Amino acid sequence: MRRILEGIRVLDLTRVLAGPWCTQNLADLGAEVIKVERPRQGDDTRTWGPPFLKDREGRDTRDAAYYLACNRGKKSLTLDIARPEGREIARALALKSDVLVENFKVGDLKRHGLDYATLSRDHPGLVYCSITGFGQDGPYRDRPGYDFMIQGLGGLMSVTGERDELAGGGPQKVGVAVADLFTGMYATSGILGALFHRGRTGQGQYLDMALLDVQVAMLANLSSSFFVSGRAPKRMGNAHQNIVPYHVFRAADEFLIVAVGNDTQFGSFCDVLGRPEWPADARFATNPARVQHRDALVGLIGARLAERPAGEWLAALEPAGVPCGPINDLAQVFADPQVRHRGMQARVPHPLAGEVDVVANPMKFSATPIPYDAAPPTLGQHTRDVLSGVLGLDAARIDALQAEGVV
Numbered sequence: 104m105r106r107i108l109e110g111i112r113v114l115d116l117t118r119v120l121a122g123p124w125c126t127q128n129l130a131d132l133g134a135e136v137i138k139v140e141r142p143r144q145g146d147d148t149r150t151w152g153p154p155f156l157k158d159r160e161g162r163d164t165r166d167a168a169y170y171l172a173c174n175r176g177k178k179s180l181t182l183d184i185a186r187p188e189g190r191e192i193a194r195a196l197a198l199k200s201d202v203l204v205e206n207f208k209v210g211d212l213k214r215h216g217l218d219y220a221t222l223s224r225d226h227p228g229l230v231y232c233s234i235t236g237f238g239q240d241g242p243y244r245d246r247p248g249y250d251f252m253i254q255g256l257g258g259l260m261s262v263t264g265e266r267d268e269l270a271g272g273g274p275q276k277v278g279v280a281v282a283d284l285f286t287g288m289y290a291t292s293g294i295l296g297a298l299f300h301r302g303r304t305g306q307g308q309y310l311d312m313a314l315l316d317v318q319v320a321m322l323a324n325l326s327s328s329f330f331v332s333g334r335a336p337k338r339m340g341n342a343h344q345n346i347v348p349y350h351v352f353r354a355a356d357e358f359l360i361v362a363v364g365n366d367t368q369f370g371s372f373c374d375v376l377g378r379p380e381w382p383a384d385a386r387f388a389t390n391p392a393r394v395q396h397r398d399a400l401v402g403l404i405g406a407r408l409a410e411r412p413a414g415e416w417l418a419a420l421e422p423a424g425v426p427c428g429p430i431n432d433l434a435q436v437f438a439d440p441q442v443r444h445r446g447m448q449a450r451v452p453h454p455l456a457g458e459v460d461v462v463a464n465p466m467k468f469s470a471t472p473i474p475y476d477a478a479p480p481t482l483g484q485h486t487r488d489v490l491s492g493v494l495g496l497d498a499a500r501i502d503a504l505q506a507e508g509v510v
Contacts, residue, residue: 106133124287130176257318
């Protein structure tokens, strides 16, 4: 069975998260991804532990769990591009690749002759994607960009966290590096679009991806609300800016979520609560009215839900068609029957550990399902294979490069 991107080669000059997340998507889709790493050090995230992957004897390997999250299906080539020989090898690989993805500082690869303008002269079909914090131009172009600061600068933390006047109020970052991850996803989409364009025209192109741009874009409806109203939305904790009730409530034993999206669902919700009179109350009859009287309604709902355990409420609300659910930790997530049925935990063979668990790709293709047959590579695992198989170097030449510290 042919995979979607079979025959596409990607030269991956990225590290940490946004770039590797993008190239892992491409690997999942069948591309050959050659991950270039620094000799002896490798991707920064290999050391971002504990926890570290255990080998068959239960000993820590050199690879942290963080690294495992975004590098499956790739080939690891160690290469020092600061050395002339290393630059030549990188250039040769780029000219034999369909896609190059990099996240160096603006201008760094130009010094090595590995920028798009230089490479595209000899390889006009190359799709070249740069990922930086702030993009290739503008007043912030030379600043380093990290997810945490991008979440703040790009507006996400202004709408994340409890309201300032309440206990625990103040800005919060999201629990995972969403600016990095969304940038990786947008970069994936952009690269696929550029490959489609190349298929029609024969021409590659340059893709300039910035974490800040992505963070601004992903605020979506909140930005639209700001454009329409002229008012910047504020932090609302777990509440929704435009829908009520759309909250976390504490039942008698634990928290649960209620996400009522329309007036019909609100009526069903009130019936389950034993409060059928609430929809007839002018304060609660429509969603705009409920938003206006948010605090009053939330207080009434909270008092009622606190009378019974969460499990009892969920068992009654679900068959009534009221959107609701628990707040699971990751142990509960991966034990959930729906998550298990959908195959969101996969196992791949690993040369040191035997097998390693990975989070599956959520894309479910009917004709070209994603196979999980290659683990995140160990450092330099494929150096010889790539140099001999792609560039045709013989064993003596590879031995010499290794002795010189180039690979």
